[in-house]
Amino acid sequence: xxxxxxxxxxxxxxxxxxxxxxxxxxxxxxxxxxxxxxxxxxxxxxxxxxxxxxxxxxxxxxxxxxxxxxxxxxxxxxxxxxxxxxxxxxxxxxxxxxxxxxxxxxxxxxxxxxxxxxxxxxxxxxxxxxxxxxxxxxxxxxxxxxxxxxxxxxxxxxxxxxxxxxxxxxxxxxxxxxxxxxxxxxxxxxxxxxxxxxxxxxxxxxxxxxxxxxxxxxxxxxxxxxxxxxxxxxxxxxxxxxxxxxxxxxxxxxxxxxxxxxxxxxxxx
Amino acid sequence: xxxxxxxxxxxxxxxxxxxxxxxxxxxxxxxxxxxxxxxxxxxxxxxxxxxxxxxxxxxxxxxxxxxxxxxxxxxxxxxxxxxxxxxxxxxxxxxxxxxxxxxxxxxxxxxxxxxxxxxxxxxxxxxxxxxxxxxxxxxxxxxxxxxxxxxxxxxxxxxxxxxxxxxxxxxxxxxxxxxxxxxxxxxxxxxxxxxxxxxxxxxxxxxxxxxxxxxxxxxxxxxxxxxxxxxxxxxxxxxxxxxxxxxxxxxxxxxxxxxxxxxxxxxxxxxxxxxxxxxxxxxxxxxxxxxxxxxxxxxxxxxxxxxxxxxxxxxxxxxxxxxxxxxxxxxxxxxxxxxxxxxxxx
Numbered sequence: 001x002x003x004x005x006x007x008x009x010x011x012x013x014x015x016x017x018x019x020x021x022x023x024x025x026x027x028x029x030x031x032x033x034x035x036x037x038x039x040x041x042x043x044x045x046x047x048x049x050x051x052x053x054x055x056x057x058x059x060x061x062x063x064x065x066x067x068x069x070x071x072x073x074x075x076x077x078x079x080x081x082x083x084x085x086x087x088x089x090x091x092x093x094x095x096x097x098x099x100x101x102x103x104x105x106x107x108x109x110x111x112x113x114x115x116x117x118x119x120x121x122x123x124x125x126x127x128x129x130x131x132x133x134x135x136x137x138x139x140x141x142x143x144x145x146x147x148x149x150x151x152x153x154x155x156x157x158x159x160x161x162x163x164x165x166x167x168x169x170x171x172x173x174x175x176x177x178x179x180x181x182x183x184x185x186x187x188x189x190x191x192x193x194x195x196x197x198x199x200x201x202x203x204x205x206x207x208x209x210x211x212x213x214x215x216x217x218x219x220x221x222x223x224x225x226x227x228x229x230x231x232x233x234x235x236x237x238x239x240x241x242x243x244x245x246x247x248x249x250x251x252x253x254x255x256x257x258x259x260x261x262x263x264x265x266x267x268x269x
Numbered sequence: 270x271x272x273x274x275x276x277x278x279x280x281x282x283x284x285x286x287x288x289x290x291x292x293x294x295x296x297x298x299x300x301x302x303x304x305x306x307x308x309x310x311x312x313x314x315x316x317x318x319x320x321x322x323x324x325x326x327x328x329x330x331x332x333x334x335x336x337x338x339x340x341x342x343x344x345x346x347x348x349x350x351x352x353x354x355x356x357x358x359x360x361x362x363x364x365x366x367x368x369x370x371x372x373x374x375x376x377x378x379x380x381x382x383x384x385x386x387x388x389x390x391x392x393x394x395x396x397x398x399x400x401x402x403x404x405x406x407x408x409x410x411x412x413x414x415x416x417x418x419x420x421x422x423x424x425x426x427x428x429x430x431x432x433x434x435x436x437x438x439x440x441x442x443x444x445x446x447x448x449x450x451x452x453x454x455x456x457x458x459x460x461x462x463x464x465x466x467x468x469x470x471x472x473x474x475x476x477x478x479x480x481x482x483x484x485x486x487x488x489x490x491x492x493x494x495x496x497x498x499x500x501x502x503x504x505x506x507x508x509x510x511x512x513x514x515x516x517x518x519x520x521x522x523x524x525x526x527x528x529x530x531x532x533x534x535x536x537x538x539x540x541x542x543x544x545x546x547x548x549x550x551x552x553x554x555x556x557x558x559x560x561x562x563x564x565x566x567x568x569x570x571x572x573x574x575x576x577x578x579x580x581x582x583x584x585x586x587x588x589x590x591x592x593x594x595x596x597x598x599x600x601x602x603x604x605x606x607x608x609x610x611x612x613x614x615x
Contacts (some may be wrong), residue, residue, distance in 0.1 A: 004532065004557050007540030008548065017501040017545050019508065 001135050039078040041110040042091060047081060047100055050092045058101060066102035075103055082122040091115070094122045095129045110258040124148065131164060137194055137255075139185050142178030145171060176203055191253040233261065288578040289318040289327030290376065297591055298577065299340035309336055325582075330376070330426040338378025342598050344466035349488035349524055349601045351468045356502035358503045359474035362494045362530040365393040365570050366560065367471040369590045372490075372575035375427030377594075379466040382421065384458075386483055387473035393432035396424045399489050400434045401452070407479075408440040411453050417461060418441045444478040451518060454482035481514060481567060489524045489601065492594075496532045496542035496559060504550065525553045526600070528593060532559035555596050560589040 079096030093100060094116065103111050116122045127148045131141060148160060157175070161168050177185075177199055184202065193199065233249035253261065292310065296303040310328070312378075315336065317326040328336070354367040363385070371383040385392040386407060390400040398404070409415040410431070417431060424430045444450050461468060472485050484490065492507065494500045504527065514582045515522045527550055533539045539559075546554050560566075565586040569576050 003534075003561070004543050004559050005534055005540050006544040007537050009541055009544050009548065013498050013501070013541055013545060016498060017505055017549065019505050019549055 036193050039112040039114045041108055041268065042081065042113045044100060044104055044108065046089065047079070047091050047093050047111070047113075048084070049097055050094055050122075051086075058098060063098065063102050063105060066098065069103035070106040070108065070224070075099055075108070075111050078114045080116060080122075080125060081113045082116040082119060085119060092122075094126045128164065137189060137192070138174055138196060138199055139177045139180070139188055142174035145174050146178040149175070156205070173200075192256065195213075195252060288574060289329050290333040290577050291325045291327050292550070292581075293325075293582055294577045294580075294587070295328075295333060295337055296530050297587070298373065299337045300595065306336065334377055334378045335425050337376060341377045341379065342602055346380055346603050347466070347598070347601045348603050349597075350462055350466065351470075351487045352597075353470040353472055353483045353487040353490060353523075354493060355470075355472045355480060355484065355490050355507075356492050356494065356503070357474050357476050357507060358494075360498060361495050361500065362560075362566075363474070363493045364395070364471050365566060366491070366493050366528060366530065366590075366593075367469060368392060368395045368570055369566070369576060370594055371467075371469045372425075373577060373590060373594055374467055374469075375425070376575065376577055378427065378447075379462070380427060380429075382429045382431065382461060382465040382468045383424075384468065384470045386430040386434055386437070386470050386479060388435050388437040389473065390433040390437075391432065391570075392471040393434065395573050395574060396428075396430045396432070397534070398422075398430070398432045398434075400432075402434070403436075404432060404434065406433050406437050407454075408443075410457050411440060411447075412443045417458060418419045432483060440479055441477055441592060444482065450478055451481050451485050454479075455486040458486065460529050476510060484511070484514070485518065485520060485521060487523045489526065489597070491526050491528050491597070493528045493530050494546075496529045496539040498538060498542065501542050501545050524601075526555070526597060527553040529554070529559035531562040533562050555593070558589075560593065560595075561585050563589075566590075 014200070021042075061195055077096075077099070078093040079097070079099055081091040082094055084090040086093050091113070096111075096113075100111060116125070127144050130136070130144045136144075145160065147156070149155060158168065160166070161171050164171075173196075180188075180202065187193075188202070231249055231252070232246075233253065235246035239243055250258065250261070292306045293303055296306045299306065313332075314334070315328055315332045317328050319327060335582060352370075354363045356363055367383070375381045383392060384407065385394065385396075390398070393400055405413070405415055405420045407420075410417050410420055421429050421431050444453055447453055447611050449456070458468070470487065472480050474481055490511075492504065496505050508525075511524065511525075514520070527546065529543060532543070543559060563584075563586040565576060565580055565584055569579075569586070572579070576587045576590060578582065
């Protein structure tokens, strides 16, 4: 016997009555609390990048591709945002900046967002998201990991390894890069020295800055060749019916060069 | 129970005895066929109150209890013995529902203790106390270190009451000064778990030390809410606060059951509120259920009469109260297999 008749819920009532994400009791699993939360449609003008995030470069072509998909299907995955501590009417995007840009390109005025209530949890999520990105410079990875350790004081390096699925040596190595003097880090980032071999050498040297400067202005015969001129990057050949690839040279490429290679290969095939 | 001269005059008790319970009502509470009750009455030789030609023959309370007790789920198999009707929003119907639940549980054969923790003392009034009198209350038990036995009064068969009056307002600042201030109620009343099948609190609408004490002591919190917009918002705040409290106290959250009250089918807000409850709080609510607004429930507390003693045979109020009680009892039954397994371990 249906003695209760249900009526549609008005938006005002929904906002008043919907329970907040349960960040209080489930500190251990940030992601599950994010999944439990409902999402709200927020104006795109109210969203800004996370204040604690490094700058990001977005590939225009990729963005356009995402924008087209959004035009068709909408934003499938809600963004994760948090109220800005400085400005109450603005939200910072913890995860989903790419989606926002693509949505803007697609002409959307609102996007679905999950609103976190705990700023500390937001920082953590942002850091972990950061680390999942490809093409991050080892120093950036190190910075992110180091910050994660500082933000979450009760998290050991071992726990981070487990959480992110990384090897212990990897994590400690990255953190060591983060502990290089600032000038060294800046130089390394500026010249995009991503070779871990070289970076390790920098760690050992007592005057790493000198080492870098020397290598740049010195002749290629020097012990630390950072920029060599001609060498093989990629060899592809057909041997006995199967395709063989020699790609050792790719490691030595800078990020820009890698992207160049990618687009060249794309156009070739 | 003390022979308290303060209320040697108890016209109240007389009222209960004058009204009995019909077989039909008994069968509803016992969840059996009326014919089963009929056979039991005949076999047991129970005499009705009124030997007249009245179609609705009623039986006295002691007999009613004996009869229904045969069908009620056994008290030993219950997980939640201590219930607290809690909501910091006033006027939702806590006391009324508390009164109905406590009295009907007693009618079903259980030994019930109703504790009035509200200085307004409406439950005590409903149960027959003259609240202007200076009888001892929970205050005297916790601060005055009086034994609960000296304060508890039997109000009718199966139902005892630890009453309240305005003096209870003095309890709050006193508790604050005491050591282990969230545990005073538990410490004072823990032993009563042995004496009663159910201990039911009626709380006052605040977030106070006393109420936190009661929550600490309780196994189950029936939260009565009105089917109204602000009431549901209040529920959200209440649950968040409760979670925070339990977390800080390292307490396991008591079981919660949200009881929507004063539901009116024709109003849009009632339907909206129910939809909201279903959407966000379905783990706490009884599916598709609300206590409907009815004149009978309102007169019940005014007359100090449990519904079973006077309601019409098709009473929706009685039906709703019965459904709540049965739902909670069923929910709280310990799984017999696991209970047996536990016993083996001991």
